[in-house]
Amino acid sequence: MEKTSQDHSELAANFNKDEERVDWHDETLWWIRQKRDKNVHQLPEWETLREVASQIKNNVLSRLHIYLKQFEKNATYNGMIVHWAADAAEHNQIVLDLLQGRGVDRMVKSKSMLTEECGLNEFLAEHGVEVVDSDLGERIVQLAKEPPSHIVLPCIHKKKEEIGELFYKYLGTPAGVSDPQILTETARQHLREIFLTRKVALTGVNFAVAETGEFVVCTNEGNADMGAHLADIHIASMGIEKLIPEKKHLGVFLRLLTRSATGQPITTYSSHFKRPSLGKEIHVILVDNGRSIHLGKPDFRESLKCIRCGACMNTCPVYRRSGGHSYHNAVAGPIGSILAPNFDMEKNADLPFASTLCGSCSNVCPVKINIHEQLYKWRQVIVQAGLAPVAKKAGMQVMTAVLSSPGLYNSAGKVGRWVFKYAPFAVNNQLNPWYKQRDLPSAPKQSFKEWYLTNKA
Amino acid sequence: MTVGLFIPCYVDQFYPNAAIATLRLLEKLNVNVVFPLKQTCCGQPMANSGFEHLTGGCNRLFIDNFQDFDYIVAPSGSCVLHIREHLHDPEREILAKSVSHKIYELTAFLTDVLKVTELNVSFPHRVGVHQSCHGQRGLMLSQMSELVAAPFSKPGYLLSMVNGLQLVELDRKDECCGFGGTFCVTEEAVSVKMGKDRVADHLRQGVEYITGVDMSCLMHMEGILNRMGSKVKVIHIAEILNGE
């Protein structure tokens, strides 16, 4: 199996060519992790909340078909129209049909990682529908013709000067302007015109409540509401795992979500949509796209508890130093690395190895997904599926032979140390990846075993 | 009580002083230590690379070598965690389980089993402690910064018994160094960057030594320190606690 050009290690190596930029990216995200720490340490019940949330989500996953039917029944009773999409293509077609059915060829959209996963914008563009992303970060990457690099902070990888240039090119700001206040004001005016004129708005769903048939959308900007309340049709796309059983559970999740994501106690707006306004429509699209398959994998289904907070990305020392685009998926970082192989194991075989298994992610996850354990388990599955590089496989078999035999081990060790001592050039060269930027340890006279035999045995 | 001493493969080959210090320290504390000569490796390098299915030989050897001891002690957090979580033998599963339950990382053995309260050693230097991830988050050797929970540190507690040792406070208390097993070569760019950043943190605090429970992390940081021509040295915690 050859490494494709979409390999995390290659993309990350590229990202690391600009060390100053890596430092900037790393320090920005670490600062967000610190804001999270500062806030959660104010809640002595924080660890209890995590445990409760984890149990609620496990309960949901174990009875998902019941909750799905309950949600559909209640949402329909409330006057919403519920659609079911088995995969990305079907989801996109449903959206297109809703638009074309009303002769509409333009739509405003607020942040939805699900629609990124489905490639909705590209699909609609191919069919002559203009989609404008209204979340500022999403709008920026849309203008840059790039995917978002972080599920909560879409353009965390972009410097304000670069954003200024985009706005100069596309939104008419004067050249050289990079002040965030001015750029945000520009975006406000530009998107206001969009909100006021689009009759169809699409949002994501943070949580859907089975008990009451309502769903919640959380934003700081207010863009989801601006779009939804000014449009005639509000389309809400959600993964089937986004359900929670009862309204009161929102108390648990809303206390966990934003603190984990950005260190704020709550987003500016937590909007609960239950019934459409008079004369308007709300359509909810329930999307599977591989989630039901994932549900059938006991080792990996807990990743479906994810509430898309991004805390794992902020804390991951590898993500911070490789950037979201190195993960070549809509959802990057630690959670992305355990979700993506489920969709396409071959294309994403590199991701579970893009980690030192340090465990930080699992311990910031508000719903206690055992991310680092799943990364380890995916590695076993990927290798068993024959997707490990041939050279690695051969190397591992040699290592196994040596390490399973005390005799071979002792002589190999001796040989290794001899080479280090008398022929260091054999290992101290640029062909050895270790040696590129690090010195190798020097060879001691004796191994511990040899010392022990001489002095103790 | 008899303790079986398990020495990680790379410590045996490249950092024997850490192993010697471990042995001497345990003996000073009146422990009867035996070093099984036929030991090799815990199997972690293969397992973490996705080749857990090849670790049967290592597992069997480990069980053969260590089944008869009251405790097994190793100067390595990651090897101990690996044995604790992944030691299996389909033909001797109960035995495997009992063996995996009696392995301890060195500092945890000192604080939890031997209940050491004083050491009578000196190390009058500025020292930074690197919190190796598997030991910290896996074995709970010290509290991790991610959790809202009471702070504690087993290595820190032991180091506080060392005269003259000045423990520095790092900017990022427990960020990973980037070694990660084969990660250090398969993701070389990120691995090195992580190591450089860890080293830079210690250097900012003006340390003379960087210590920790895992020689693998220290080896990685030492490689970076030496490449930059730094005078800062790495030293396994066993050597400090043994008064070297």
Add this chain to the structure above:
Amino acid sequence: MSSREKILNAVRANQFNGPALPDIEFLERKGKGTPEKFKTVLSSIGGEVFYINSLDEVSRIVARQFSAISRIVNLVPGIQIPTQETLLENIDPAQLHSVDLALIPAHFAVAENGAVWVTAEDLSPRVIPFICEHLAIVINSGHIVPTMHEAYQLIANYNYGYSVFIAGPSKTADIEQSLVIGAHGPRSLTVFIKV
């Protein structure tokens, strides 16, 4: 087979024995939330708080704080702002794009995060608290709860068509984590706490 059937069948086939729903009542706190805590949190997220003894004071404070504005929409019963506009029954929401200040009532506030709770029944049309340039909200100091758990207890049986927790003015930090107040929603939030 419809997609609905396909999905439900696939999900049902992969169901497993999971935990029962945990009790969460123990998370609720006894007693009320304090106005002081609410004010501290809201101020830290860019909101402004005024304590008032009677609703009459609102008009005076509004005139002082928002002297240069023209379009005011007031939806709080018991308050009369001299220049306030009466909204037509079936106004096209887009017509509200130039509203400078909207004054709306909230049912209660949440001390831990500086949020207030507003329902569609108090806002007609729903876009009002988002489209205005500045937003002002009136709450009663006796109607403050400590955390979201008590909040959801309060609204357990409330049958709203739409409701929203509003915590501060709209904002974004998408550009290099630089906080900018006033993204797409209101540029400011003023809360009047009636003691």
